[in-house]
Amino acid sequence: MTTRLLITGAAGGLGRYAREGLKGCADVLRLSDVATLSPAGEGEEIVRCDLAEREAVDQLVRGCDAILHLGAISVESDFDALLQANILGTYNLYEAARKAGVNRILFASTNHVTGFHPIGETLDHLSPRRPDSLYGVSKCFGEDLSRLYFDKYGMETACLRIGSCFAEPTNRRMLSTWLSPRDFLALVRRLLDAPKIGHLVLYGVSANRDVWWSNGHADFLGWRPQDSSEPYRHEIEKREEEPSDGVRYQGGRHAAAKLPG
Numbered sequence: 001m002t003t004r005l006l007i008t009g010a011a012g013g014l015g016r017y018a019r020e021g022l023k024g025c026a027d028v029l030r031l032s033d034v035a036t037l038s039p040a041g042e043g044e045e046i047v048r049c050d051l052a053e054r055e056a057v058d059q060l061v062r063g064c065d066a067i068l069h070l071g072a073i074s075v076e077s078d079f080d081a082l083l084q085a086n087i088l089g090t091y092n093l094y095e096a097a098r099k100a101g102v103n104r105i106l107f108a109s110t111n112h113v114t115g116f117h118p119i120g121e122t123l124d125h126l127s128p129r130r131p132d133s134l135y136g137v138s139k140c141f142g143e144d145l146s147r148l149y150f151d152k153y154g155m156e157t158a159c160l161r162i163g164s165c166f167a168e169p170t171n172r173r174m175l176s177t178w179l180s181p182r183d184f185l186a187l188v189r190r191l192l193d194a195p196k197i198g199h200l201v202l203y204g205v206s207a208n209r210d211v212w213w214s215n216g217h218a219d220f221l222g223w224r225p226q227d228s229s230e231p232y233r234h235e236i237e238k239r240e241e242e243p244s245d246g247v248r249y250q251g252g253r254h255a256a257a258k259l260p261g
């Protein structure tokens with residue numbers, strides 16, 4: 001049982017699901033964001049913190065025994081912004097965790113670390129990374145950093161390459177990439193409860209008909225996604241025309257867009 005679980009990015013979309021859905025997973029949820037959070041409820045602590053500020057992050061992490069690291073710029077952005085929040089922020093978090101003796105981190109990576117693979121290929125944790133954006137590159141940094149901290153210090157990380165985690169899938173791409181909030185929360189719980197996870201890379205995706213990713217190596221977790229995008233297919237396909245020829249890559253518009261700057 002986790003005593004104190006730190007959730008970074010707790011004011012964001014997934015952070016709000018986690019705040020509600022992970023109640024009882026730890027004695028205390030320490031909720032943190034650079035943005036304002038609503039006041040602490042029972043079993044909660046609120047700590048406002050910019051992940052780019054090293055000393056503040058050191059303090060933030062102290063006393064926690066696991067971290068769900070969601071805090072980041074979650075879309076394509078200019079490099080300087082990604083450098084602060086995603087690269088420096090993740091480095092600060094891992095250093096603080098090492099110093100505080102935190103041994104398990106669930107790192108919100110993204111499917112955009114492999115977004116330049118074409119649709120039609122099935123990927124797994126061993127497929128080469130082909131980031132489709134500067135955002136994807138910033139998450140590759142986090143994955144590599146977590147590997148370094150595992151190899152050097154034995155700190156365990158699950159890199160969750162999240163597909164599209166929203167209440168419902170809303171476009172054709174999400175018919176393949178959708179991760180329901182319920183499946184996301186069940187996966188997080190499994191990762192917190194498993195006796196050992198080592199350094200694990202896995203895709204966060206529901207049991208959709210046309211998934212592009214395989215998680216066979218992570219069967220030991222016992223996580224079986226319950227939801228599927230199929231009930232939404234008819235409406236989406238009626239609303240959205242066939243994907244254009246430009247959408248050849250798994251990363252969709254991230255792969256198609258020009259880089260910022």
Ligand SMILES: NC(=O)c1ccc[n+]([C@@H]2O[C@H](COP(=O)([O-])OP(=O)(O)OC[C@H]3O[C@@H](n4cnc5c(N)ncnc54)[C@H](O)[C@@H]3O)[C@@H](O)[C@H]2O)c1
Pocket residue numbers: 008009010011012013014015032033034035049050051052069070071072073074075084085089108109110111161162163164165166
């Ligand atoms: N939602 C998805 O489908 C999805 C898909 C792939 C990856 N992810 C990853 O999961 C995580 C959560 O995604 P989300 O959809 O909730 O994103 P979000 O943008 O809604 O939330 C991210 C939160 O991080 C906070 N944040 C940004 N910079 C910060 C900083 N310097 N210090 C502290 N906090 C900072 C923001 O204020 C925000 O509340 C992100 O890391 C994202 O990259 C999400």
